[in-house]
Amino acid sequence: MLEYFLSLLILTGAIFTFIGSLGLLRLKDFYMRLHGPTKATTLGVGSLLIASAVFFSSRDAGVSLHEVLITLFLFITAPVSAHLLAKAALHLNLHSHAKIPVNSAHPVEDKDSEIDGARLAAPTKENNSSDISPPHKSV
Amino acid sequence: MLDFAITVAFGLVTMAVGMCCWRLLRGPSTPDRILALDTLYVNAIALLMLLGIHLGNALFFEAALLIALMGFIGTVALCKYLLRGDIIE
Amino acid sequence: MTMRSRFLPHPILSPLLAGLWLLLTNSIAPGQILLGLLLGWTIPLLTLRFWPERVTIRKPFTLVRYTGVLLYDIIVANFVVARLILGNPDRLKPVFIELPLDLTSSLAISLLANSITLTPGTVSARLSEDRRHLLVHVLSENDPDNLIAVIKDRYERPLREIFEQC
Numbered sequence: 001m002l003e004y005f006l007s008l009l010i011l012t013g014a015i016f017t018f019i020g021s022l023g024l025l026r027l028k029d030f031y032m033r034l035h036g037p038t039k040a041t042t043l044g045v046g047s048l049l050i051a052s053a054v055f056f057s058s059r060d061a062g063v064s065l066h067e068v069l070i071t072l073f074l075f076i077t078a079p080v081s082a083h084l085l086a087k088a089a090l091h092l093n094l095h096s097h098a099k100i101p102v103n104s105a106h107p108v109e110d111k112d113s114e115i116d117g118a119r120l121a122a123p124t125k126e127n128n129s130s131d132i133s134p135p136h137k138s139v
Numbered sequence: 140m141l142d143f144a145i146t147v148a149f150g151l152v153t154m155a156v157g158m159c160c161w162r163l164l165r166g167p168s169t170p171d172r173i174l175a176l177d178t179l180y181v182n183a184i185a186l187l188m189l190l191g192i193h194l195g196n197a198l199f200f201e202a203a204l205l206i207a208l209m210g211f212i213g214t215v216a217l218c219k220y221l222l223r224g225d226i227i228e
Numbered sequence: 229m230t231m232r233s234r235f236l237p238h239p240i241l242s243p244l245l246a247g248l249w250l251l252l253t254n255s256i257a258p259g260q261i262l263l264g265l266l267l268g269w270t271i272p273l274l275t276l277r278f279w280p281e282r283v284t285i286r287k288p289f290t291l292v293r294y295t296g297v298l299l300y301d302i303i304v305a306n307f308v309v310a311r312l313i314l315g316n317p318d319r320l321k322p323v324f325i326e327l328p329l330d331l332t333s334s335l336a337i338s339l340l341a342n343s344i345t346l347t348p349g350t351v352s353a354r355l356s357e358d359r360r361h362l363l364v365h366v367l368s369e370n371d372p373d374n375l376i377a378v379i380k381d382r383y384e385r386p387l388r389e390i391f392e393q394c
Binding site: 003074 | 140141143144145147149151152154156159161162170171173177181182184185188195197200208211214219221222
Binding site for chain 3: 097
């Protein structure tokens with residue numbers, strides 16, 4: 001009975017780990033790829049670790065709980081690294097299939113995140129507006 | 140039954156490692172490669188836990204814990220480098 | 229009060245650290261418990277500069293319920309994302325949404341960002357400079373406004389009840 005439960009946990013874990021990496025391979029832009037590993041992998045490795053804890057608790061006398069530590073650690077760190085990666089990708093202006101909202105609320109960071117293309121585009125916009133605005137003022 | 144499950148799981152996780160390696164080599168952007176590395180760490184933990192159950196040796200836990208710690212620190216350092224161009228300020 | 233807070237600056241962190249130590253050594257021998265309590269007492273004292281603000285949990289029961297909801301959502305999230313990955317990638321509709329924040333304390337905001345990343349199809353990407361908006365990437369969503377309402381109701385409200393005065 002325990003053996004079937006363990007097998008189920010191990011297979012679930014392996015399948016989710018596999019799907020997480022499949023997402024890394026298949027999805028089309030970086031922001032979408034970010035979803036696969038952060039989610040599927042936490043549950044995948046989580047159930048593998050629970051399987052390991054159950055296995056060693058049943059084999060040896062006494063309870064083996066220190067696998068919970070890795071699970072806990074992964075659940076805390078996975079979102080943090082995902083957040084940092086997303087921030088780095090936004091900073092580098094990576095191509096995205098979704099529209100990245102113009103961040104008027106935080107212009108300071110926007111200036112930092114401009115790369116060459118955006119920096120080239122920005123002055124021309126300013127020039128245009130300055131070209132247009134004097135006639136308006138004179139009128 | 141357990142042996143069969145572990146064999147299948149080994150196959151699946153190995154394929155996952157292979158896909159991570161492909162993404163790591165292919166890119167196309169640096170964050171993609173970092174994400175692939177991060178996933179590789181997690182897959183390595185999965186492999187180690189499987190190996191631990193397969194061989195019945197609880198010592199693999201320590202290695203897995205170290206990989207988890209180092210993997211997270213490595214990812215954070217690489218992201219900081221991309222964000223600031225500098226790791227230690 | 230000042231005497232007590234100087235002696236034990238983080239009453240929640242200390243037992244947590246002791247518990248982590250027991251998990252790490254994988255035993256509950258009396259010596260390990262003593263060592264764990266000693267570590268739990270000294271580490272917060274030595275790293276006091278990193279944790280200037282004192283964490284208070286106003287509603288412990290809400291925290292327990294929130295953890296339960298979160299665990300359930302994580303499991304659901306995994307199945308949802310697995311289905312999206314296995315499905316046709318062309319049919320996904322990724323969007324960025326800006327989530328207006330009501331939370332102010334940094335602990336609550338980081339917990340919210342972590343919860344968002346762990347739950348169905350959403351990854352928190354950036355906190356605005358003024359800490360009022362959180363940029364969230366959604367893997368596939370047809371109704372962004374509804375999603376914002378769900379996140380605010382399901383995660384932000386309990387976090388606010390737990391860590392902040394309403």
